[in-house]
Amino acid sequence: MSGKFQVDLAGAGGTAPGIADAPVSDRIRARLERAGRRFHANDNIHDCIEPGELEILQQEVAARMRTVLEALVIDIESDHNTQDTARRVAKMYVREVFGGRYVPMPAVTEFPNVSLLNELMIVGPVTVRSACSHHFCPIMGRVWVGVMPNEQSALIGLSKYARLIEWIMARPQIQEEAIAQLADLLQEKMQPDGLAIVMEADHFCMQWRGVRDSNSRMTNSIMRGSFLKDANLRREFLSLMPDGPK
Numbered sequence: 581m582s583g584k585f586q587v588d589l590a591g592a593g594g595t596a597p598g599i600a601d602a603p604v605s606d607r608i609r610a611r612l613e614r615a616g617r618r619f620h621a622n623d624n625i626h627d628c629i630e631p632g633e634l635e636i637l638q639q640e641v642a643a644r645m646r647t648v649l650e651a652l653v654i655d656i657e658s659d660h661n662t663q664d665t666a667r668r669v670a671k672m673y674v675r676e677v678f679g680g681r682y683v684p685m686p687a688v689t690e691f692p693n694v695s696l697l698n699e700l701m702i703v704g705p706v707t708v709r710s711a712c713s714h715h716f717c718p719i720m721g722r723v724w725v726g727v728m729p730n731e732q733s734a735l736i737g738l739s740k741y742a743r744l745i746e747w748i749m750a751r752p753q754i755q756e757e758a759i760a761q762l763a764d765l766l767q768e769k770m771q772p773d774g775l776a777i778v779m780e781a782d783h784f785c786m787q788w789r790g791v792r793d794s795n796s797r798m799t800n801s802i803m804r805g806s807f808l809k810d811a812n813l814r815r816e817f818l819s820l821m822p823d824g825p826k
């Protein structure tokens with residue numbers, strides 16, 4: 581590769597090249613590979629990032645983003661609007677919209693089901709914000725969760741659903757995989773008899789580009805346990821979902 585395309589990676593310093601000078605993303609990737617871990621766009625990798633490295637990773641993304649703007653032939657030197665865009669985009673990706681890849685799962689207290697609830701509970705609609713893995717275009721939508729607890733189930737506080745949903749959605753996602761990740765997580769946390777999730781979302785890659793269809797919306801659902809076996813329970817959930825998809 582020609583030196584022209586070399587990225588000045590902040591944090592690398594001016595010392596002689598060596599492994600310590602490798603971009604921090606290389607060090608994190610090496611750890612993931614050693615551990616045999618998958619690091620797809622919607623995987624969480626926080627446990628392979630050491631303290632202080634996220635800051636340096638954000639600087640690396642900003643440096644690489646500057647080269648993307650330059651490749652788009654945007655004059656980031658004199659265009660006051662884009663002078664700071666690389667830094668802003670890096671912060672947005674690493675700390676905000678894709679932050680669910682880099683931070684641990686939010687702490688969620690589970691309560692024993694002391695009153696032995698075994699009635700259908702429905703949570704939602706909870707707003708979901710994500711971006712598609714294919715185009716990095718926003719996905720905006722809503723999700724509903726139905727839980728059928730049993731005596732052994734753990735229960736989680738209402739506000740915790742939103743925090744877990746946000747953690748899963750703040751990654752480049754595919755709606756079908758996002759809803760499956762969410763189901764796996766809630767299943768593991770609560771061990772309910774049944775779990776039902778419905779997600780409805782607008783995909784901006786369909787509206788802004790491609791077919792430019794501003795009315796297309798994708799709805800998908802996952803039914804597990806008693807919701808899968810019991811058609812009446814499934815119907816009850818779908819009819820009681822507040823403000824559900826039409």
Ligand SMILES: [Zn+2]
Pocket residue numbers: 712713714715716717783785786
């Ligand atoms: Zn897309």
